[in-house]
Structures are given as C-alpha cells and as structure tokens.
Amino acid sequence: MESLTGGSSPPLSxxxxxxxxxxxLTWLPRYNLTWLKMDLIAGLTVGLTVVPQALAYAAVAGLPVQYGLYSAFMGGFIYCIFGSSKDITLGPTAIMSLLCSSYVGGDPVFAVVLTLLCGVIQAGMALLRLGFLLDFISYPVIKGFTCAAAVIIGFGQVKNIxxxxxxxxxxxxxxxxxFHKIPEAKVGDVVLGLCCLFVLVTLKMMMSSLGSADDEAARPIRTARGLVWSLATIRNALVVIAATAVAYSAEVTGSHFFSLTGKSAKGLPPFEAPPLSEIANGTVISFRDIAKDLGGGLAVIPLMGVLESIAIAKAFGSKNNxxxxxxxxxxxIGLTNIMGSFVSAYPVTGSFGRTAVNSQSGVCTPAGGVVTGVIVLLSLAFLMPLFFYIPKASLAAVIICAVSPMVDFRVPVQLWRVKKLDLLPFLVTFLVSFWEIQYGIVGGVVVSVLCCCTSWPGLK
Structure with a gap:
C-alpha cells in the first residue's frame, strides 16, 4: 500500500x-470504494475481537466489565483523524489494565481521573516534542516487564478458571x-474454562498452520482456508458467545454451575466532564487527594502507554512500508485518553494483537477504527443485559490465551548471545515486577542506565 503520509518531500504550504x-487529510481525498470495503471488513473483524477482550481486561483492571467497553471505542474515532498509522488500534490492553489495577484500587472515579491526567501528560509531551524520553526505556527492560506482566496476568486468571x-x-x-483453595474449585467453572482454553488454542494452532496464501490453489481450498482463518480470527467472540449460551441455558433451568460476570450498567456511557472528586464513606476526596494517591502512576502509565503504542506503530509501519x-x-494517544475520560474510560494504548488482526484483515486506512468503534457502541447499546450471563471462566480463558505469547523464553538466550550485560536489567525488571510492577520498571531503567555508564570487562 502507498504511504499514508503522501509525498516524499516535506510540505511547504x-x-x-x-x-x-x-x-x-493525507488519505481522505484519495479514499475509494475498494478501501471502504477493506476497512469495513477489518473494522468488523477487530470489533468482534475487541468486545470480549475489553470485557476481560476490565476485570484485570479491577473495574466493572462495562468500563472495558467504555475504553474501547473512543480511540477509533480520534485516531482516524490524528493517527499516522493505518494499522494500529487503540483500546484497553492486558498490560495497561494490570498497571491501572495497581493505582486505581477498583475505584472507577480514580480510573477516569487517571485517564484524564494521562492524556494531558501525553499530549503535553507531544507538544513539547519529548518523544526522545522513551529511549531511556531499553529493550531488556521492556521485555522483562512484558514477560513478568504476562505471568502475573495469566496466573491471576487461574482463580476464575x-x-x-x-x-x-x-x-x-x-x-x-x-493452590491452598484448589479443593474449593467449582467443577462447572473448571470444565467450562478448560473447554474454552482448548478451543482457543486449537483455533489459534489451525490459524498458524495455514501459512501463506497460495493463489494457485483450487478455489474450494482457498475458500476453506479463508473460512478457517475467519473463524480463528474471531475465536474470542465465538468462545464467549458459546459459553454465554451454555451458562444462560443452565440459569434458565435453575442450575447455577458457573460463576457469572453479573449485573453491569446498561446502555451508552453519558458524555460528561470527568469527575474530579468523589465522596467515600461520607468523606470528600478532592482532586488533589486523588492525584496524590495516583502518585507514580502519573509517570509510569503515560510513558508505558506511549512506549507500547509507538513500538507497535513503528513495527507495522516498517512491515507495510x-x-x-x-x-x-x-x-x-493523549487526545484519545483526554476524550476517553469524558465517557468513563480508563487509560488505553495500542494493542499488538488487535493491530495484527487489523493488518492481516487488509485494512487500508485508520477509518477501520471507526467501524470497530461503532461495533463497540452497538454492543453497549443493545447487548449489555446479555453480558450478565458471561461466565468468568470464559473471559479468563480469553485473557490467558491473549497474554501467553508475551512470555518469550528466547529473550534471555538472545541477550546472553548479543550482550551479556543486558541480562541484568532484564532480570531486575522481571523479578522485581512480581513484587510491584511499577518498581520493576523503575528498577530496570535505573540498572539499564547504570549499565550504559559503566564498563564491566569480561561481560561484553
């Protein structure tokens, strides 16, 4: 596809x-029916992926499930206007949800205020051209953090299975x-959770086995491959829908075999100014108190959000030229978070998994994100009563399968072969993150900077 940035020479007018x-403005004047068709297909495909993921990630953030959907649609509309990548999709992610859970304590007001402040900080960094600060977070620190986060998130869902x-x-x-409470496990949740995991893993393996498309293959074969790819791409939605149907059937007959998501708010979120204070137990918590309690999250979450999103955008920009x-x-990203705070969203960033789906679906412009946003809004408007019956075990299976690829056992071996000293910030970040995720990031950055400033003979 031709570059979305237009010509090669810098604009002068x-x-x-x-x-x-x-x-x-670089791609809208050239928009055509072919692009519209591909954007509709990609947007619909990503929409069917993001809805179950958003519900699941809200649980990781410690928030009611509807907050995942509140966070999943604004990015598509804002990024369509201001984004420079055709592939990237903004919304709730596993890592951002985990980070938020460390600071908001399950309080939606704290989450919304954090979103607003993150957006202001990120937009301010853009206006001040401070993107270079992200260079201080090195590759070993990023990998150590993502590996630890994947383990923490994945194991955190075992209780729901x-x-x-x-x-x-x-x-x-x-x-x-x-492990202590394993004897208290519910048979229904265990069976359903394992079945969901089996289906998700099987469909993913089938998708991986397809390989590259062969234009010379017979038409029935190409059709079958396309059907398998389509089913595997929307596997999260298929599994959650099937599990919900099973749980609903059980509830109607008076059987309570499964732990359900439960009651959630109905309809679209109101578009209103984010709350800057709240009353808890008869005590007014002011905006200053909320900001003080958020503490280091006002540094860690904006930086990690931007880092994750830009890394994904660069990767797919390089891949698609x-x-x-x-x-x-x-x-x-900053404007998405600012506007997201007006619809009760928690902080968002780019999603690697959904961006990959978007790219593989043949998206041509960021307009695909608008289609995804509409799908999320329709889900909020009409499907919220059905979300009551979604089994927690099915959402846990979705999360576990989503984060498992983030645990890359090849990274320590690669670091050892290329530069042994880089293992130190990786291990510090990885191990300390199990204590407190934010301390792992800070510790890794400090060790990484020290390693850059120090020469240790024999370790290079």
Missing part, C-alpha cells in the same frame, strides 16, 4: 502544515491462596 497536524473467591491481589499471596510520526502518535 499551509495545507502541508495542516496535513501534518491532521493526517486524515477454578471458580475461586477471596483471592488476594498480591502475586505471592495469590499463588499461595490459589509507510512512515509514522512519533510525536503525532503521542498527541493522538
């Missing part, structure tokens, strides 16, 4: 400057009490 601020309750949030205590503007990406 006022219109060129306008296109820099509003990248939509087993149907266990009253499990602490601390990882160490979570491990202890999960177009350029992205890092500072423009910063601004798009």
């Amino acid at each position: 006022w219109y060129g400057a306008l296109r820099t601020c509003f990248p939509i 087993l149907g266990l309750k009253d499990i602490p949030q601390s990882f160490v205590l979570q491990v202890y009490y999960t 177009y350029r992205i503007d890092a500072n423009q990406e910063l601004f798009a």
Whole structure:
C-alpha cells in the first residue's frame, strides 16, 4: 500500500502544515470504494475481537466489565483523524489494565481521573516534542516487564478458571491462596474454562498452520482456508458467545454451575466532564487527594502507554512500508485518553494483537477504527443485559490465551548471545515486577542506565 503520509518531500504550504497536524487529510481525498470495503471488513473483524477482550481486561483492571467497553471505542474515532498509522488500534490492553489495577484500587472515579491526567501528560509531551524520553526505556527492560506482566496476568486468571473467591491481589499471596483453595474449585467453572482454553488454542494452532496464501490453489481450498482463518480470527467472540449460551441455558433451568460476570450498567456511557472528586464513606476526596494517591502512576502509565503504542506503530509501519510520526502518535494517544475520560474510560494504548488482526484483515486506512468503534457502541447499546450471563471462566480463558505469547523464553538466550550485560536489567525488571510492577520498571531503567555508564570487562 502507498504511504499514508503522501509525498516524499516535506510540505511547504499551509495545507502541508495542516496535513501534518491532521493526517486524515493525507488519505481522505484519495479514499475509494475498494478501501471502504477493506476497512469495513477489518473494522468488523477487530470489533468482534475487541468486545470480549475489553470485557476481560476490565476485570484485570479491577473495574466493572462495562468500563472495558467504555475504553474501547473512543480511540477509533480520534485516531482516524490524528493517527499516522493505518494499522494500529487503540483500546484497553492486558498490560495497561494490570498497571491501572495497581493505582486505581477498583475505584472507577480514580480510573477516569487517571485517564484524564494521562492524556494531558501525553499530549503535553507531544507538544513539547519529548518523544526522545522513551529511549531511556531499553529493550531488556521492556521485555522483562512484558514477560513478568504476562505471568502475573495469566496466573491471576487461574482463580476464575477454578471458580475461586477471596483471592488476594498480591502475586505471592495469590499463588499461595490459589493452590491452598484448589479443593474449593467449582467443577462447572473448571470444565467450562478448560473447554474454552482448548478451543482457543486449537483455533489459534489451525490459524498458524495455514501459512501463506497460495493463489494457485483450487478455489474450494482457498475458500476453506479463508473460512478457517475467519473463524480463528474471531475465536474470542465465538468462545464467549458459546459459553454465554451454555451458562444462560443452565440459569434458565435453575442450575447455577458457573460463576457469572453479573449485573453491569446498561446502555451508552453519558458524555460528561470527568469527575474530579468523589465522596467515600461520607468523606470528600478532592482532586488533589486523588492525584496524590495516583502518585507514580502519573509517570509510569503515560510513558508505558506511549512506549507500547509507538513500538507497535513503528513495527507495522516498517512491515507495510509507510512512515509514522512519533510525536503525532503521542498527541493522538493523549487526545484519545483526554476524550476517553469524558465517557468513563480508563487509560488505553495500542494493542499488538488487535493491530495484527487489523493488518492481516487488509485494512487500508485508520477509518477501520471507526467501524470497530461503532461495533463497540452497538454492543453497549443493545447487548449489555446479555453480558450478565458471561461466565468468568470464559473471559479468563480469553485473557490467558491473549497474554501467553508475551512470555518469550528466547529473550534471555538472545541477550546472553548479543550482550551479556543486558541480562541484568532484564532480570531486575522481571523479578522485581512480581513484587510491584511499577518498581520493576523503575528498577530496570535505573540498572539499564547504570549499565550504559559503566564498563564491566569480561561481560561484553
């Protein structure tokens, strides 16, 4: 596909400057029916992927499930206008949800205020051209963090597969009490959760086995391959729908075999100014108190959100032969979070998995995100009563399968072969993250900077 950024020479006119601020102007004048068809297909496919994931990630963040959907639609509309990548999709992710859970304590007001402040910080960084600060977070730190986050998130869902309750949030205590309470596991949740995992893994393996498309293959073979790819791509939605149907049938007959998501707010979220204070137990918690309680989250979450999103955008830009503007990406993410706070969203960033689905579906422009946003809004408007019957075990299976590829055992071997010293920040980040995720990031960055400033003979 031709570059979304237009010509190779820098724009000199006022219109060129306008296109820099509003990248939509680089592709909208050339928009055609072919692009529309591909964007509709990609947007629908990603929409069927993001709805079950958003519900599941809200649970990771410790928030009611509807907050996942509140966070999943604004990015498509904002990024369509201000984003410079045709592939990337913004929304709730596993890592961002885990980080938020460390700071908001399950309080939606804290989550919304965090979203607003994250957006202001990210947009401010873009206007000040501070994207270079992300270079201080090195590759070993990123990999150490993502590997640890995947383990923490994945194991945190085991309790839902087993149907266990009253499990602490601390990882160490979570491990202890999960194994301690195994005799209390609910048979229905275990059976359903394992079945969901089996189907998800099987469909993913079938998708991986397809390989590259062969234009010379017979038409029935191409059709069968396309059908398998389509089913595997929307596997999360298929599994959640099937599990919900099973749970609903059980509930109608008076059997309570499964732990359900339960009651959630109906309809679309109101578009209103984010709350800057709240009353808890008769005490007014002011905006200053909320910001103070959020503490280090106001540094960690904006930086990690931007880092994750820009890394994904660069990867797919390189793969599909177009350029992205890092500072423009910063601004798009920041504005998405600012506007998201008006619809009760928690902080969002780019999703690697959904971006891959978007790219593989043949998306041509960021307009595909608008279609995805509409799918989410329709789900909020008409499907919320049905979400009551979604089994927690099915959402846990979706999360476990989503984060499992993030645990890359090849990274330590690669670091050892290329530069042994890089193993130190990787291990510090990885191990300390099991204590507190934010301390793992900070510790890894500190060790990484020290390693850059220090030469240790024999380790290079």
